[in-house]
Amino acid sequence: MSDNKNIRHKKQAKNVVKKNDMPKKEVSDEELIRSVKDKKSYEAFEKLMSRYERPIYNLSFKFTRNKESAEEVTQDTFLSVFRNLDNFREEASFKTWLYRVATNFALMKIRKNKRLKEVFSDESLLQKDNEIECVSHRKYEPEGILEKVELAEFIGKALSKLSPVYRSAFLLRDIEGFSNQEAADMLGISLSAIKSRVLRARLNIRDYLKGLLED
Numbered sequence: 001m002s003d004n005k006n007i008r009h010k011k012q013a014k015n016v017v018k019k020n021d022m023p024k025k026e027v028s029d030e031e032l033i034r035s036v037k038d039k040k041s042y043e044a045f046e047k048l049m050s051r052y053e054r055p056i057y058n059l060s061f062k063f064t065r066n067k068e069s070a071e072e073v074t075q076d077t078f079l080s081v082f083r084n085l086d087n088f089r090e091e092a093s094f095k096t097w098l099y100r101v102a103t104n105f106a107l108m109k110i111r112k113n114k115r116l117k118e119v120f121s122d123e124s125l126l127q128k129d130n131e132i133e134c135v136s137h138r139k140y141e142p143e144g145i146l147e148k149v150e151l152a153e154f155i156g157k158a159l160s161k162l163s164p165v166y167r168s169a170f171l172l173r174d175i176e177g178f179s180n181q182e183a184a185d186m187l188g189i190s191l192s193a194i195k196s197r198v199l200r201a202r203l204n205i206r207d208y209l210k211g212l213l214e215d
Helices: 002-021 029-039 042-064 067-087 094-112 114-118 128-136 142-161 164-175 180-187 191-214
Strands: none
Touching: 029 042, 029 067, 029 094, 042 067, 042 094, 042 164, 067 094, 094 164, 094 180, 142 164, 142 191, 164 180, 164 191, 180 191
8 A cells, every 4th residue: 555655646746846847838928018007017017128129129220220329219119118008009919019119219210310311330231149140040051151141241231222211111021020011000101102112122122232243
């Protein structure tokens, strides 16, 4: 009998260990938002920030091509989101709403600063973090890595030649991967307008890259 009890105890102990070893389910954006709205939980908002701060900074940098401006856009975005989260109706995803806020701040920054419209330093044409992210998730031969980095540099230069109107459409649709409707909603334009801007941006980038290759 004692042996049977020991076996049962061991099985129970294993089950407890297995339960404890199970990975905790990540809290969804919706759950965190409800905590912020209902419980005024700043801890929940910090979790949202930690989840999206880097992507929003990267998006802001792609718009402004300037690290300091990207940091300011990121700060303004999260401050605005925190102040206006009660107005978020959750009809769209939080990510879509957040990117729309960031896009608006980035475009305002560009309009206010003529230098961001006209001048892009060589150092800022390719952000190091994006370069690492671009090549680190696969194993490439050195030649392949070089080609990847060179292509990223070319695209970065091509983006810098686009006007903010076309650059914003291209970034949201082709770089960030949002749908035409989501990108249109973020920019406050029609579906046909976003399609037209993306097409124009793609053609301009293609022509620019073609010119580089022919030189």
